[in-house]
Amino acid sequence: MEKYYLTTAIAYASRKPHIGNTYEIIMADAFARFQRRMGKDVFLCTGTDEHGQKIENLATEAGITPKEYVDRVAGEIRGIWDLMNVDYDYFIRTTDDYHEAAVAKIFKKFYEQGDIYKGYYEGWYCTPCESFFTETQVTDGKCPDCGREVAQAREEAYFFKMSNYVDRLIKHIEDNPGFIEPESRKKEMVNNFLKAGLQDLCVSRTSFKWGIPVDFDKKHVVYVWLDALTNYITALGYDPDKSFEEQSEKFKRYWPCDCHIIGKDILRFHTIYWPIFLMALGLPLPKKVFGHPWFNFGNDKMSKSKGNVIYADELAESFGVDGVRYYALSEMPYNSDGSITYESVIARYNNDLANNLGNLVSRTHAMTKKYFDGIVPAPSVTAEVDEELKLVVKRGVEESVRLMDSYHVADSLDEIFAMLRRANKYIDETMPWALAKNEADRPRLATVIYNLLETIRVGAVLLYPYIPATAEAIFNQLGTDVCDLDSAKSFGALKSGSPLGEAYVLFARIDEKKFLAEMEEKMEKARLAACPIPEPEHEAEIGIESFGAVELRVAEILECEPVPKAKKLLKLQVDLGYERRQVVSGIAKFYTPADLIGKKVIIVANLKPAKLCGVDSYGMLLASGEEDVKVVFLSPDAKNGDRVH
Secondary structure, three states: OOEEEEEEOOEEOOOOOOHHHHHHHHHHHHHHHHHHHOOOEEEEEEEEEOOOHHHHHHHHHHOOOHHHHHHHHHHHHHHHHHHOOOOOOEEEEOOOHHHHHHHHHHHHHHHHOOOEEEEEEEEEEEOOOOEEEOOOOOEOOEOOOOOOEOEEEEEEEEEEOHHHOHHHHHHHHHHOOOOEEOHHHHHHHHHHHHOOOOOOEEOEEOOOOOOOEOOOOOOOEEOHHHHHHOHHHHOOOOOOOOOHHHOOHHHHHHOOOOEEEEEHHHHHHHHHHHHHHHHHHOOOOOOOEEEEOOEEEOOEOOOHHHOOOOOHHHHHHHHHHHHHHHHHHHHOOOOOOEEEOHHHHHHHHHHHHHHHHHHHHHHHHHHHHHHHOOEOOOOOOOOHHHHHHHHHHHHHHHHHHHHHHOOOHHHHHHHHHHHHHHHHHHHHHHOHHHHOOOHHHHHHHHHHHHHHHHHHHHHHHHHOOOOHHHHHHHHHHHOOOOOOHHHHOOOOOOOOOOEOOOOOOOOOOOOHHHHHHHHHHHHHHHHHHHOOOOOOOOOOOOOHHHHHOOOEEEEEEEEEEEOOOOOOOEEEEEEOOOOEEEEEEOOOOOOOHHHHOOOEEEEEOOOOOEEEOOEEEOOEEOEEOOOOOEEOEEOOOOOOOOEOO
């Protein structure tokens, strides 16, 4: 059996992954399931990247050890992967003993064969990305990858001689057109990094301790990217002290990797540094590195400070696991960034899953139950419209398989749902309810119902890699176990005379208005939690007798005009009921006289008179705010002169 080794980038164990991070494992799982359906021996590897300065800092802030911190986050990540119904074969953690031992050996091997030398690093460093950058790569003090601030760093470090392998890597990329996909990303790596002149890579750190120690120089820890990238071979049991022939059976079976599925932001590490490390180890290079796009929230990057971060597990509470999987896979283009908003998730869910798929299954099952007692009928009397449907189904199978095999996941799903839409149209064209009225049309009715059931079965076969639980549910409702990919290639594999299973709703429609109102409230709470409003400075506490000494009264503004030569001041004439007086207030930046005349306000009526820019003021207007001042207005029914308590 042909093998297929597939990996994701291991998730950085710093925070809970959002839907953009989770998309990658969902895509990898769908592709692994697809390759298994293609008859291949698939090994899907994922895991967590658990070392580095950022994690050390976060653990310190949390008041726990780095290991305690990553244990907690890695458990959360794995829990989300499991919730998303990901059928991975191995979950590696870079704090696993065998991985740490192998990385230490690899580092020493590089040093002993002259690929690594000691020196000093001085330049820009991005802590969130754990990445070094040259002066020309940094713009306005910001990281070119994540856009956050970088800092100058100088420390003793070991360096890898990347230049020794550059020409060989360029030749490999040019000789293997499918090595980097999409094609646009290949040009970026070759032109912007390799041909522009690749600097030697800093591969150790001394400014923090949370990493794999360099065993022959204990004050150094291995650079997190050298540590993380090697997981793809250590997960297979790779031992750098052994030749290829002496490696574990698992390593010899699955290496080289058939595809690394990664985010486009870490393409440089996987298509430049990783291949060079493999060359230095004398190992074959992976066959393909696929750099997928990102998910944005609408047009913005997801950010906790903006309150627009969406998490897959929370989304699944409303849309189900397959609802989340379907949206992620159908909405991410092959080469450009995807977009997610709650409105678009609801639209996809209601239109595609509830209406197009769910309603088709429900209607067809109900008609089979009503007209044929729930038994799959035998087709006999055919018409031209039947052949049209079969051609669409045949094309759907061929195109969806072709597109999925080339990583065009969303396009592949489009083909499947085009087939389902055609089946819904077929119902309207053939009108089974009309055929059921005439006993003479019963053979024709049997053909129509069979064609619908078989189209649904083929659709479920194709949908299995993407939304597996739903596909299984459809097979159960159809009462069939004929669900292999080969059975979808020829129309008619569903057995006539077999009973259907029990019917149930696959996807219930979502009330958009209600859902969006709940999400808006939830996002606002999340935004405030991420960026809480700082507590202001307070005056000294006062007793009730002190507060009671402040005389607050209702006043009506009769006249209002600017104070000459004072940009901030307005002069107000107010009616207190028992008297008229003048008050000066610094609100000219926020209100015009027209905004105020005739309004009821609150003034401090027993404040000592003051002179502001030469104008007498006999009181103070009650208002809130500092940068955006808001006057406290009262109802027109408030009585002038009444005391405010």
